[in-house]
Amino acid sequence: MSSDDGDLENQAEVEEKTRLINQVLELQHTLEDLSSRVDAVKEENLKLKSENQVLGQYIENLMSASSVFQTTDTKSKRNPCADHPVYENPQGLDHIATC
Numbered sequence: 001m002s003s004d005d006g007d008l009e010n011q012a013e014v015e016e017k018t019r020l021i022n023q024v025l026e027l028q029h030t031l032e033d034l035s036s037r038v039d040a041v042k043e044e045n046l047k048l049k050s051e052n053q054v055l056g057q058y059i060e061n062l063m064s065a066s067s068v069f070q071t072t073d074t075k076s077k078r079n080p081c082a083d084h085p086v087y088e089n090p091q092g093l094d095h096i097a098t099c
Contacts, residue, residue, distance in 0.1 A: 063069040
């Protein structure tokens with residue numbers, strides 16, 4: 001085997017290692033970007049959950065203050081969804097009523 005053959009093999013090895021290192025670095029950057037995106041989505045999710053709780057309380061307060069939603073009939077005060085199933089929300093929200 002001549003020294004030219006050895007040099008070509010070494011050059012091919014160095015090029016392959018360089019290519020793999022560049023690929024690893026690119027994948028690391030992609031992972032960092034995805035991780036940052038996940039963190040941003042989690043933060044937005046918490047913010048929206050909080051806003052939903054505030055809006056839900058606001059709606060409850062409006063309904064309780066309005067005579068349109070007040071009844072004297074004890075049957076109509078019963079939960080209209082009591083006979084309907086409540087499903088767990090896969091996104092982690094409290095629940096989803098189907099009625």
